[in-house]
Amino acid sequence: MKVELDGVSKWYGNLVAVNDISMVLAPGVTGLLGPNGAGKTTVLHMMAGFLAPSRGQVLVDGEPSWRNPPVYAKLGLVSEREAVHGFLTAYEFVLASAKMQRLADPVAATRRALDLVEMTSAQDRRIETYSKGMRQRTRVAAALVHDPKVLLLDEPFNGMDPRQRLHMMELLHRMGEQGRVVLFSSHILEEVEQVSGTVQVIVSGRLAASGDYRSIRRLMTNRPHVFTVQSSDDRRLAVALMGETSVAGVDVDAKLGLTVRAADYGTFTRALPKIALSTGIRVHRLIPADESLESVFSYLLAA
Amino acid sequence: MNLTIASITLRGLLGRARFLFLLPLPVIMLGLAWLADSLGAAPADWVGPIVGGLGVAVVLPVMALIVGTGVLGSEIDDGTVVHILTKPLPRREIILAKLAVATGVTALVAGIPLFLVGLLAEGVRLGLGLFVAAVAGSLAYCALFLALSLLTRRPVLVGLAYVLLWEGLLGNLLKGTRLLSIQQNVVALADAISGSDLVKSTISTPFAVGAVVVFAVGGTWLAIDRLRSFSVAGETS
Incomplete structure (x- = not known):
């Protein structure tokens, strides 16, 4: 069982949402990481058969998912939009899913799925009375009721409190260990860290990095950093900084002060105070220039 | 016929506040007919405006x-349709369940009052004629509006434009457009079945039957085909 993307692109008129992505998802948990608007949902929707790829192929267990309803017998989707029939109880909602999946024993499957997400005690209340986390779990139960081999979740941790998050993470882990292909998207680095060993990073519609989480994390922390420094004597400080091995380059600007490109974060921030002290230069400001997640991601894109 | 989809659809429909808007119109029509009748007006004078003009x-x-x-x-608007679409069901089954519920409910809230008005005006035969014609009309209209739900993001607006502009305005100005108006074909069916002088149409019965079938089958087929290629727009956040 695997999910395969082969040279997949998706464009809307002139706008390219997903650009030539190829990946293979094996059993286990994979995180789909990227800033908002990067194309994560588009990728998930193409996997789930809700969008036709403009070019390339999306295969779930060797079959295309677009215009192929039988694929849903082995695929479960938890979409980001929190849309549920609020007038149903969790039990009715999951049971309806089980019946539409044409399961041999829909009642038993429903009980098992609700038990899995720990919603059994609240199963007879209408969904509209639930908290966000309970709704999310109910939707997960409905997506799991037919025991799918592939589970796709779009931003499953959004709006959950830490305890619900932890519970959901455990659940995803268990699913992965049971040999299912579990893919969840997130724009928060730390979420991926706790759940997933493998990540696929998407930036601006392109696959920026893929592989083991730890090596990608190292890539992210060891990337060059840019700082803006203002001091009592910028030019003299620039000369001193150029002698420092952790500094890759310095620009001098009369108004902005110095723009320092440092090879790595830790060494430079430890070296700067020592240099200032030894040269007797007073540092007024030290501002890291690009610490946003977007810049971290775009660095990966260039790497 | 998928009973699970049908029952959820029915509960969703009856549970919405919109459903309450269904009640006043048929009640007004029945009230007017009863008023006209009890004031002693001749059916020939009030059936035209009340059945043809209002009903x-x-x-x-x-x-x-x-x-x-x-x-x-x-369901497309609020996104709940995704729950039904992520099931290994032929899209035909989903559309037919929705169409059956829609036709049934429409026939109930529009057909029964029309039957009662016909009964009041002339008798069982006119009542039945109006009822059967209303059921056929419900099927044609619902298939059309179901297809519109998948063809446009504003099905209510487009549907309203069809009813008001095409059937209402053009149907009165250009007689030719009447042939492609569900409303006019429903009148023709009622005329054919009831044989009453109170309901008259210039459209021939075979044409009316054919037109209703074309609307019903065409709308259903279009809806099934569009649902097969149903796309959910990409990035929302």
Whole structure:
């Protein structure tokens, strides 16, 4: 069982949402990481058969998912939009899913799925009375009721409190260990860290990095950093900084002060105070220039 | 016929506040008919405006519009349709379940009042004629509005434009467009079945039957085909 993307692109008129992505998802948990608007949902929707790829192929267990309803017998989707029939109880909602999946024993499957997400005690209340986390779990139960081999979740941790998050993470882990292909998207680095060993990073519609989480994390922390420094004597400080091995380059600007490109974060921030002290230069400001997640991601894109 | 989809659709439809809008119109029509009758007016004078002008021209299409766009359009709007679509069901089965519920509810809220008005005006035969014609009309209208739910993001608006501009305005100005008007074909069916002098149409019966079938089958087929290629727009956040 695997999910395969082969040279997949998706464009809307002139706008390219997903650009030539190829990946293979094996059993286990994979995180789909990227800033908002990067194309994560588009990728998930193409996997789930809700969008036709403009070019390339999306295969779930060797079959295309677009215009192929039988694929849903082995695929479960938890979409980001929190849309549920609020007038149903969790039990009715999951049971309806089980019946539409044409399961041999829909009642038993429903009980098992609700038990899995720990919603059994609240199963007879209408969904509209639930908290966000309970709704999310109910939707997960409905997506799991037919025991799918592939589970796709779009931003499953959004709006959950830490305890619900932890519970959901455990659940995803268990699913992965049971040999299912579990893919969840997130724009928060730390979420991926706790759940997933493998990540696929998407930036601006392109696959920026893929592989083991730890090596990608190292890539992210060891990337060059840019700082803006203002001091009592910028030019003299620039000369001193150029002698420092952790500094890759310095620009001098009369108004902005110095723009320092440092090879790595830790060494430079430890070296700067020592240099200032030894040269007797007073540092007024030290501002890291690009610490946003977007810049971290775009660095990966260039790497 | 998928009973699970049908029952969820029905509960969703009846549970919405919109459904309450279904009730006043047929009640007004019945009230007016009863008033005209009890004031001693001759049926020939009031059946035209009340059955033709209000019942078939307003009550039936408006009920069908609310119900027909409510069974699928609302689910597309709020995103709950995804739950039904992520099931290994032939898309035909989903559309047929929705169409059955929509036609049934429309026939109930528009057809029964029309039956009662016909009964009041002349007798069982006119009542039955109006009822059967209303059921056929419900099917044609609901199939059309179901297809519109998948063809446009604003099915209520487009449906309303069809009813008001095409059937209402053009149907009165250009007689030719009447042939392609569900409303006019419903009148023709009622005329053929009841044989009453109170309901008259210039459209031949075979044509009316054919037109209703074309609307019903065409709309259903279009809806099934569009649902097969149903796309959910990409990035929302």
